[in-house]
Amino acid sequence: MKTPLFFQRRFLPMWTALSFGAFADNMLRQALMIGVAFGWIATQGLDRADDAIPIIGSVFAVSMLIFSSIAGQVAEKYETQRLFRVTKFAEVILMAIAALGFYFNNGWFLIGVLFAMAAQSAFFSPVRQGAMRKYLAADELVRGNGLCNAGLYTSIVLGLFLGGLVIPGENGRNMVGGLLFAASLVGFLAVLGAPKASPSAPDLRLDFNVLTQGVSMIARAFRARGVARPILGWSFFFYVSTLMTVLVPLYIKNSVNADETTATLVMGAFGIGAGLGGVAASLLARNRSALGYSTFGVAAASVLSLFAFLMTPFASSVAPQTASDFLGKPAGFAILVSFVLAASLMGLFVAPLQAAVQRRAPAHECARILAAGNMMNAAFALLGSLSVLLVTRTDADPRLALLACALMQGCVALYMWRRRARVPTGLYDEMLGSSAGHGEKARVPSGVEPC
Template sequence: MTARSQFRLLAERRFLPFYLTQFSGAFNDNLYKNALLLLITFSTGGLMGLSVDVVVNLAAFLFILPFFLFSGIAGQLADHYEKSRIIRWVKLVEIVIMALAALGLWWGWYELLLLLLFLMGTQSTFFGPVKYAILPQVLSDDELVGGNGLVSMGTFVAILLGTIAAGLIMGLAASDRVTAIAVVLMAVLGYLAARRVPPTHDRHATVAVRLRPVVETWRLMMLAAQRRPVLLAILAISWFWFLGAAYLTQFPNFSRVHLRGDETVVTLLLALFTIGIALGASLCERLTGHAISLKPVPWGALGLSVFGIDLFFAVPGAPQPSTWLTMLTDPVYLRVLMDLVGVGVCGGLFIVPLYAFIQHETPARQRARIIAALNVINALFMVSSALMGMVALGGLKLSIPAFLLLLSLANLLVFLLVTYLRTQAPITSVDK
């Protein structure tokens, strides 16, 4: 760990407590959400007279709905008030929500658990703008890419670990009660970390806070559109979430149908894809020379297409039954794994410099609202990804490899977009 390495930030109070706070939140979100879906799927067989498929999609809708309703208000609050104060209040609310969730898990009140999933989405909505808006306040310009790389790496690793933990807990006899204890414990640990986040002294009292959910979300979109390079960067990041959601959604059926794999293969694909993103994110600081630069972004975009196209040709035509060990030892399957790792690495190279660019190019008094706008557009793109998957796989009857190939080819247009952005958007200086 050299003097200028991004990892030295993990030893400093200005960064470590915030990092642990956001890591615990991402872990807890995914632990709770996946545990609930597994319980509904395997313990209840449905809910409120609805099938499992309907309830699973309802749960996904309830978690993402708050981003459309409350992002405008969340951005205003994060710009108006001092950010460490917002973080502590949000994490305190998480403890209350998870305490109620523990009761629901303990007594099997699944309708309450679905409502609490909506509240967890709401809590995440209010944390999101602070998560990225605080970084330019506590990091210097030559640390911003590295700090974003650590946050992106930590977020995806936390998502992976939370998902795996939910699956492991479901194998226990008293899985519902173990989950209840785990989510409360993680919420408390997250709050304790949040209490150590130093104040940023960046309150902007002139920013008005208006409690008009839908109207303020629309005003976010107008604010984001005022700075064309920033808007293009937002759209590029949202495209990655569109693409990433498509890959993650298809992993279970892709593994079952095209690799003839068991459940361990699904976990392996998810793990390698996530590790790839983490590796790409951690490489960005070195590739940019500690500077805020879009240099890696076109290469990341090109790699997303190259590895995605190769994945189509790497899928075996007549696969043999596979396990995680088969995937790691059979050269036929190793090519598939290498392509997925490549997609992940290129994804990390793609999004981290874009986040740093948006943070740097946005005035401090607007930064949280711009990040909130990014969260709204991310949510729109992920919903669109699910709809496109339904049309392509269900309506057009495309295979999963063909669907991913189509997205990889469409990504070439994004490669042209970010190449244009890099050449036409010089790094400027705005107030921190």
């Protein structure tokens, strides 16, 4: 009997490293945000501790933007197994340093470590995404991305939950530091089992000019046949997910009049839903590009976002609500379910797009194109976070952002549907039969630009 993909050596070490790395990143960030906000972690020199929160919230994306252009070149030039080991060992060192920062209760030092961890993620990401192209066959990419996304989002939820739960407790800072170090060590030990894979461009000369290389990589991604649209869709996913992550506390507090436990519950529901969407994508993809599922996913998510917008007045209350009060109302329970389903459908939306980028990118510049995608994802995530300022600065009802989100999702779905109708081969742009070798580019009809 053939071993399932998940348990094979070409996948499980990579998945484990990704999942434990995401857990560590998000636990560090959440523990830092909660610790600073409630005074458990010191930030010297600020009149108000809350002033550090926007810095903590944006430092990860800024670091990704800075280092992704260099990271893409490195991932192209050097052997994959070696890069896995180096990047994950760097994570072990950084988490040990973070543990010291928690021990000495130095918030600014920990913010610096978070910036460095984002740089580590910038280098790990194109290695991992490029390895998918090298380790997996074309018809396995959607399944692989779905499984990776399921692990990623589950780890994010666990990291956020434990980061906020452990830091307030007795000896909480030291416990957070210990958990971070343990998670990074598991990730490093896992990649020791990853197979070797030859570099895509061993003769590439590294250019450390971040600005020119960043522009060059994004231009390269837009020149590559059939790559720009999936990258833009992928980045749209980051925009929506970041927008909702930042919006939820405001939505729960101001639109529903519920407490912080309700916000935590809804945030967890989003993460679980996105993970379920990744699992669904892995199960539904069978020798298909599965881009049709992307269209369905974003269209259905649009309907559910609109539904949540319409149901909000029926779930709100004049008196403050607890999580049990909120869920005790049919409208409140319906909103929670709609959020879980919408997140699942957005998870289903993004996995085929990730696979499409990995399939279509030319082999000799795949990692650099994926790094360009990471830069765009970070930029869209920043834009999603800043979009919430339209709510806070205008004192608008946060539920209006749900309506805006539904309209944007609907526009994307309409574009994908029209694109499918215009392209002769529809969204089935690649022949994903079992004959395709690991990372082998499948045939596309001449003169047809894939979706």
